[in-house]
Amino acid sequence: MDVTRTVGLDRNDAIAAAKSIYSLVLLLLLWEFVAQYDMVHSYFLPPLSDVLATFYELTADGTMLEHAYLTFRRAMAGLLLACLLGIVVGVLAARNRIVGWFWDPIIEVGYPVPVIALVPVFMFWFGTGDLPKIMLVAVGCFWPVAINARNATREVDENLVWSARMMGTSDRRLLRRVVVPAAAPGIISGVQIALPIALIVTFVFEMVAGGGGLGHLEIQGVRSFESAQVYASLIAIMIVGFTLDRGLRYLRGRLLAWT
Amino acid sequence: MNRTQAHRQHPPNAKSTHETMVDGHVTITELEKVYESGDERTTAIEDFSVTVPSGEFLGVVGPSGCGKSTLLYLVAGFLEQTTGTIAVDGDPIDGPGTDRGVVFQDYALFPWRTVMGNVTYGLEEKGVGKEERRATAQRFIDMMDLDGFEDKYPKELSGGMKQRVALARTLAYDPKILLMDEPFGALDQPLRESLQDHLIDIWRDLEKTVIFITHDVEEAVYLSERVLIMTRHPGTKKTTVGIDLDRTQPREELVLSDEYTATKNDVWQSLREETTPGGER
Ligand SMILES: Nc1ncnc2c1ncn2[C@@H]1O[C@H](COP(=O)(O)OP(=O)(O)OP(=O)(O)O)[C@@H](O)[C@H]1O
Ligand SMILES: [Mg+2]
Numbered sequence: 001m002d003v004t005r006t007v008g009l010d011r012n013d014a015i016a017a018a019k020s021i022y023s024l025v026l027l028l029l030l031w032e033f034v035a036q037y038d039m040v041h042s043y044f045l046p047p048l049s050d051v052l053a054t055f056y057e058l059t060a061d062g063t064m065l066e067h068a069y070l071t072f073r074r075a076m077a078g079l080l081l082a083c084l085l086g087i088v089v090g091v092l093a094a095r096n097r098i099v100g101w102f103w104d105p106i107i108e109v110g111y112p113v114p115v116i117a118l119v120p121v122f123m124f125w126f127g128t129g130d131l132p133k134i135m136l137v138a139v140g141c142f143w144p145v146a147i148n149a150r151n152a153t154r155e156v157d158e159n160l161v162w163s164a165r166m167m168g169t170s171d172r173r174l175l176r177r178v179v180v181p182a183a184a185p186g187i188i189s190g191v192q193i194a195l196p197i198a199l200i201v202t203f204v205f206e207m208v209a210g211g212g213g214l215g216h217l218e219i220q221g222v223r224s225f226e227s228a229q230v231y232a233s234l235i236a237i238m239i240v241g242f243t244l245d246r247g248l249r250y251l252r253g254r255l256l257a258w259t
Numbered sequence: 260m261n262r263t264q265a266h267r268q269h270p271p272n273a274k275s276t277h278e279t280m281v282d283g284h285v286t287i288t289e290l291e292k293v294y295e296s297g298d299e300r301t302t303a304i305e306d307f308s309v310t311v312p313s314g315e316f317l318g319v320v321g322p323s324g325c326g327k328s329t330l331l332y333l334v335a336g337f338l339e340q341t342t343g344t345i346a347v348d349g350d351p352i353d354g355p356g357t358d359r360g361v362v363f364q365d366y367a368l369f370p371w372r373t374v375m376g377n378v379t380y381g382l383e384e385k386g387v388g389k390e391e392r393r394a395t396a397q398r399f400i401d402m403m404d405l406d407g408f409e410d411k412y413p414k415e416l417s418g419g420m421k422q423r424v425a426l427a428r429t430l431a432y433d434p435k436i437l438l439m440d441e442p443f444g445a446l447d448q449p450l451r452e453s454l455q456d457h458l459i460d461i462w463r464d465l466e467k468t469v470i471f472i473t474h475d476v477e478e479a480v481y482l483s484e485r486v487l488i489m490t491r492h493p494g495t496k497k498t499t500v501g502i503d504l505d506r507t508q509p510r511e512e513l514v515l516s517d518e519y520t521a522t523k524n525d526v527w528q529s530l531r532e533e534t535t536p537g538g539e540r
């Protein structure tokens with residue numbers, strides 16, 4: 001009985017999923033149609049089928065995976081670094097007067113800076129390798145992670161802190177035992193906001209500085225007039241972004257089952 | 260209810276219990292609390308002294324905003340007084356301590372911990388081993404009729420259940436003194452009555468000192484051995500009224516008795532003077 005129910009559910013889920021992407025399918029069909037009938041010059045918009053064929057070729061010979069891996073690695077390394085620093089700074093800025101005094105103005109000023117503007121500066125200082133890319137991703141992701149961690153920590157219900165203290169939690173253990181768990185939903189939201197920033201910074205830096213990666217692959221397509229490659233790279237970065245976003249959501253669900 | 264009635268037929272004599280117990284008494288001397296925010300100063304408590312003997316159940320009533328919560332949080336050690344002293348068993352308190360347990364009006368459960376996780380928290384902090392922790396917690400979970408809900412998170416519980424978890428959590432680490440801030444204020448009548456009777460059982464069985472804040476005169480008189488009435492803002496002690504009721508009778512008879520009605524009226528009159536504008540002070 002359970003089995004039939006599960007199967008039934010799965011089918012409903014599949015139908016629901018298909019329904020939820022109707023609009024996407026429609027747009028893709030429109031793309032194919034417009035391109036096939038030459039309503040737009042095929043150099044600007046090659047037919048979807050051509051793009052998919054190129055995508056398949058690049059994937060089959062390993063090129064796509066190699067570039068996707070470079071982009072993925074840089075974005076993740078930077079994001080991870082930003083999380084480590086941003087969570088520590090954000091939580092402490094909310095709980096400690098001196099840390100707050102030092103970091104609050106920096107966070108306020110740093111948050112709205114368009115980090116892409118620093119690409120040339122980082123190239124100037126650190127060259128075009130992995131290091132400047134990872135570092136700039138970390139800089140870009142630090143702000144949303146830190147600001148969300150700080151705000152979430154500020155909003156932790158004082159009664160929870162008091163509850164823990166009356167039950168014998170020392171000031172030193174308070175952060176780990178109560179403050180961070182209580183602020184976790186907000187902290188994780190900050191990481192979710194930072195994820196697309198990590199991808200944008202990596203992608204743009206690769207376009208400008210090269211050194212492989214999906215951004216590099218795309219700009220190469222433009223330079224060699226291979227417009228199918230441009231769109232194939234675009235599809236690849238979308239897949240990477242979508243997968244990572246889903247992964248984070250899954251992680252959130254696992255970590256925050258109690259919300 | 261049955262449990263309560265059973266106890267009421269063999270009541271331990273409350274007065275003698277106090278004398279045999281050596282710890283858990285609270286002495287408040289000339290307490291004053293001034294809140295300062297910017298250059299605004301609000302005196303919440305002034306000239307407040309009272310002694311709560313070990314094992315006493317003290318009810319505190321007073322008009323809204325008179326400083327009841329402030330008083331309780333001062334005793335808990337969450338707030339710092341401006342002047343005066345608060346001593347537990349003769350030692351002035353220094354911040355929160357495991358000798359005092361607060362039950363908050365809004366429960367203040369840890370939402371990321373299950374019912375079991377909440378109730379074992381204080382025992383973990385004490386360094387109690389896992390097996391013993393669970394056994395002790397289970398005892399209080401059962402006492403609060405929460406068995407079967409051990410693995411639920413607070414968001415999955417009703418208000419009344421949350422309040423019972425909060426009570427179990429505080430009882431589990433065994434503070435001598437229970438400080439309760441309108442704990443049943445948000446609950447409906449039947450649930451409130453059942454928890455009140457639970458609390459009386461616990462107070463008797465576990466020999467706790469209880470300071471119980473409420474704005475409900477009936478609740479104060481029904482539960483307490485003594486009721487402290489506070490003046491309106493800034494709060495001081497107006498008077499205390501001893502409650503001398505024949506507690507061998509079940510609730511439904513007790514609340515109809517003449518003593519109960521008369522005492523309730525006394526407290527009510529006294530409180531009313533504070534809540535009526537222009538009333539005598
Ligand atoms: N953090 C604070 N800063 C400044 N003033 C405060 C603060 N907390 C309470 N007060 C003031 O102190 C007084 C007493 O407040 P308190 O919350 O102790 O009253 P209460 O008797 O518990 O009221 P209620 O019955 O409505 O819960 C009030 O006048 C209130 O405005
Ligand atoms: Mg209050």
